[in-house]
Amino acid sequence: MFWSQTIPVMPPMLRSHMRELKIAPSILAADFANLGASVAEVADVVDMLHVDVMDGHFVPNLTIGMPVIAALRRVTDLPFDCHLMTTNAIDYLPALAEAGATHVTVHAEVYQDPTPVVALAAELGLTVGIAINPITPPEAIAPFVEDVTMLLVMSVEPGFGGQTFIEAVLPKVETLRKLVDSQGLGTDIEIDGGISPANTRRVWDAGANVLVAGSAVFAADDPVAAVMKMRAAIT
Secondary structure, three states, rough: OOOOOOOOOOOOOHHHOOOEEEEEEEHHOOOHHHHHHHHHOOOOOOOEEEEEEEEEEOOOOOOHHHHHHHHOOOOOOOOOEEEOOOOHHHHHHHHHHOOOOOOEEEEEOOOOOOOOHHHHHHHOEEEEEEEEEOOHHHOOOOOOOOOOOOOEEEOOOOOOOOOOOOOOHHHHHHHHHHHHHHHOOOEEEEEEOOOOOOOOOHHHHHHHOOOOOOOHOOOOOOOHHHHHHHHHOOO
């Protein structure tokens, strides 16, 4: 498993330059007929797996459920970053914890106040993030930056992989990074959708440090090389 070097504690005004890059390949783009092998191929160079859980209501697609998560947990010890694109995410938390999830992210469009989700997740040993769609302003999640461990900015419309990166979300990332750093918090800022080695530097400079990449990793001829190109882009 690849873990970036531990970052020393720095004053808030410097912390934006000392962030830890974390790569979270989305298994939505992996070969589902050989999912275990696809994960094993990149396991030593990534920090976590991004798992998209979609219910067919909040988004039109229907994707990964508990049996797949539980099966993957048996073959990897990577953290599972479960992105819940569902209308009743809180109802899934016990089953997700049992299946082997590590972290869950819910949407501000569903939970204007994520406090109940955070409370239940804590009981279950899960960390929590809150996400915003491309159209949602960062102010929607600003009040909760101290309550969650991750803020997720969608850089495509949620629901399907393989979409084109929406450049217009970068100012939102910048706003959230300034907010997190001004409060001296260690909150991760994740960006999801259309991420590749070509735009890694731009999203990093905007303030994101957790990069979700699906097609750019799992559809690449050499997934490991694709991840390493993303890491090299910020050096």
